[in-house]
Amino acid sequence: MVGDRPVSSRPLRIAVGVALGILTAGVGATFLAVTAVAGCLVGAVPPARRRLRATIRRYASTLVRYERRRLARFHDVELPSATVAGWREVGYLAVRLLPGALALLAYGLLAVGAVLASIVLLATVRGDLGVTDALVQVVVGAALFLVNVQAVASVGALDVRLARRLLGPSRRELLEDRVRELVVSRAGVIAAVDAERQRIERDLHDGLQQRLVALGMLLGRARRSRDVARTAELLAQAHRDVQQAVVELREVAWRVYPSALEDAGLGQVLELVAQGSDVPVRVRCDLPARPAGQVETVLYFVACEALTNAAKHAAATLVTVEIGAGEGLVRMTVHDDGVGGADPAGRGLSGLARRVGALDGRLRVDSPAGGPTTVLVELPCG
Incomplete structure (x- = not known):
């Protein structure tokens, strides 16, 4: 296409x-x-x-x-x-x-060739032209026709080149636009990093910190208890809380950086994420080679945010994640069958859009009311 x-x-x-x-x-x-x-x-x-x-x-x-x-x-x-x-x-x-005159010449020759072909065909039907001579004329005519077709294509290419050169932005304008894009993307990345830091701080304060405080209180009760059975029960509960705290700490660390990407590919890591999702997830990753680390990281965060939104807000019953490459781009599509209504300007998706834009990529969200929701990410991988 x-x-x-x-x-x-x-x-x-x-x-x-x-x-x-x-x-x-x-x-x-x-x-x-x-x-x-x-x-x-x-x-x-x-x-x-x-x-x-x-x-x-x-x-x-x-x-x-x-x-x-x-x-x-x-x-x-x-x-x-x-x-x-x-x-x-x-x-x-x-x-x-110039291209107009060349195009007129090319189509004029094409019309002349059509007239000559009709003459040859008529002469062959009448018997005025032998089979051998007719075949020679066909071969020559076909060769000239191919040359004429190539001439039309070349005129079209010349037309496009002149238009881009004279109607498109100048080199200075392109550089100025690029500088503006870099300034905007840099500010967006800083905002995204600050938002992520605030999110991590909330996770630590509201989750892990509260759990550790409760754990300290639980251990204090166990220490003061005179009942051996009660002490054992409190220690067992403390052990369970420690395990849960380790899980939460690992989740916070993964929000900072998914260290599993250092050893496994993006598809394998997303399979692990899918196993822990509340919504059934199908992952299909077809990449001829692993992209750069920053590209994998951005795709990972986009997929995780899309899965979270599908589970919490979209009431989805199935999420499909498809990753492929072509034309110098890595493309990821996350599709869910939920109720839609996702806001691309929301905190999560807008932060991801800034992450994607920092790598000269593009993030597009299609989420009409009533669903479904499709998130498309394209990142350069050359």
């Missing part, structure tokens, strides 16, 4: 896009010719010249807007509309005359 369109339809869409580019290039040539004539007529009148410039820029923006739609629809090229304005758009319309 390319976006939401099947790959098999892409060559046909490119051919249609190149054909439409001939028409838009013709419109652009007409616009530039009228502009040149109008400029010569009113060049000596400053007020009229200023109005003409404003009109030229307005209509050039309109034509370029249609070019953006054509490129997006037939060439899968999305170009931001706010980076280009004014005479740069007029320059793009002038440069677009």
Whole structure:
């Protein structure tokens, strides 16, 4: 798939896009010719010249807007509309005359080839052309047809390259956008770390600390007891509490960093998490190689948060975790059959989104009211 369109339809869409580019290039040539004539007529009148410039820029923006739609629809090229304005758009319309002319030439040769093929076919049917000569003509025609198809594809590639170069953001704008993204992601990571520290502090204070206080009181009672049986009972209860405290401490440590990832792969660790889940979980991990440690860690935390939400809030009966790789990305999908309504702006999911963004990844949550809920994570693994 390319976006939401099947790959098999892409060559046909490119051919249609190149054909439409001939028409838009013709419109652009007409616009530039009228502009040149109008400029010569009113060049000596400053007020009229200023109005003409404003009109030229307005209509050039309109034509370029249609070019953006054509490129997006037939060439899968999305170009931001706010980076280009004014005479740069007029320059793009002038440069677009080259791929338009080349496309016209390619399709013209294709039409000539179709006419010649029909002539050869008619001559073969009438018997004016021998079988050997007909086969030679077919081979030559097929070779020329393939060359012509490649020419159309090359014109489409040239059209896309010119559009990205002239309509897309400049190198400086890209660097500025990247700096802004890094500043935002750095602030997000700091906020996520602070939120995680607060969460750990609450877990220690409300859970483990209270249990240790109760354990100390229990041991004090056992120490003061004169009844041997009562003392043994209190010590047995203290032993159980110590074991539970160790379990809680291990859970808190895993929230800080899942040390099991150092020895086992992500799939195995998530299988262990699934065994302790209150909701049935199916894990399918199909990775050709282990990704980087930070990638595994982020995927682990996202999966754990999604499982927790499914168990506590979604009333789910089944959660499916699927992990795969392709096109330089690791993709994880967590799907549950619960009631939905998950808030991507909530504390847990927003913190995970910042974690994912810090690695140049993307987290998307689809959770309509009534369910189901799907969490998709994509992280670069190159």
